[in-house]
Amino acid sequence: MIIGGKRFEGRTYVMAIINITPDSFWKNSRSTSLGALAAAERAAEEGADILDIGAQSTRPGYEEVGEEEEISRLGGALGGILRLGLPVSVDTYHARVAEFALSEGAHMINDVWGLSRGNGMEKVIASHGASVCIMHNSPSPVTGDVFPPVEEFLKRQAAFAVGAGIPPERICLDGGIGFAKSREQNIALLNDYARLKSVGYPLLLGCSRKSLFGGEPGERLPQTLAATRAAAQNGILFVRVHDVKQNKEEIQKIYEN
Numbered sequence: 001m002i003i004g005g006k007r008f009e010g011r012t013y014v015m016a017i018i019n020i021t022p023d024s025f026w027k028n029s030r031s032t033s034l035g036a037l038a039a040a041e042r043a044a045e046e047g048a049d050i051l052d053i054g055a056q057s058t059r060p061g062y063e064e065v066g067e068e069e070e071i072s073r074l075g076g077a078l079g080g081i082l083r084l085g086l087p088v089s090v091d092t093y094h095a096r097v098a099e100f101a102l103s104e105g106a107h108m109i110n111d112v113w114g115l116s117r118g119n120g121m122e123k124v125i126a127s128h129g130a131s132v133c134i135m136h137n138s139p140s141p142v143t144g145d146v147f148p149p150v151e152e153f154l155k156r157q158a159a160f161a162v163g164a165g166i167p168p169e170r171i172c173l174d175g176g177i178g179f180a181k182s183r184e185q186n187i188a189l190l191n192d193y194a195r196l197k198s199v200g201y202p203l204l205l206g207c208s209r210k211s212l213f214g215g216e217p218g219e220r221l222p223q224t225l226a227a228t229r230a231a232a233q234n235g236i237l238f239v240r241v242h243d244v245k246q247n248k249e250e251i252q253k254i255y256e257n
Contacts, residue, residue: 004107018042054091126165136176
């Protein structure tokens with residue numbers, strides 16, 4: 001996969017979660033614009049391969065902050081983060097926010113609604129020659145076997161993206177763990193995540209400290225690291241995580257053995 005001018009292939013890379021939010025589910029990841037820059041600097045020092053900047057929480061039960069506030073939060077941090085020299089993804093489902101971020105120099109949009117909102121997001125991404133992560137989501141809960149609806153959605157939306165002018169080599173897919181799925185479905189999806197490779201695109205795994213692991217967010221690092229090890233063993237291209245250093249170390253262990 002290509003993000004900005006960098007090609008990602010042949011191993012598992014770490015995408016660092018950088019939040020500019022006061023209400024993300026993991027309290028240690030909540031930050032202001034100034035704090036987000038410091039967090040991005042720390043993630044870069046710890047070996048992050050790509051930075052994913054989010055200016056609105058999408059935790060269960062979240063409230064939209066609005067495009068203006070999202071742009072304002074991003075505007076206070078994005079320039080400094082881009083100067084770190086790493087590929088930068090922006091986590092948004094608003095086309096106007098994506099237009100702002102890409103115009104400022106961001107390289108990818110991470111859309112938790114997978115280009116399904118009908119707002120022209122795909123056209124914005126294509127017009128900038130940017131990359132996209134298409135995540136599975138649904139306005140109503142998934143029922144039954146989790147894989148068929150996830151695979152069908154991802155296949156359909158990837159084809160939609162290509163049809164809109166986004167090159168296939170600039171697309172990755174995310175199964176959407178924690179979105180419109182029960183805990184049992186999330187666990188089933190995680191346990192056979194590599195099955196989604198059948199759709200034909202590189203995969204991103206986002207399960208860092210999420211509730212499927214049980215307990216409180218602060219207690220979920222060991223389970224997150226186990227998921228990262230499995231991802232590296234199964235050829236998942238990206239893991240999106242809060243704890244860069246620890247996850248990077250787990251990946252290195254896999255390649256050293």
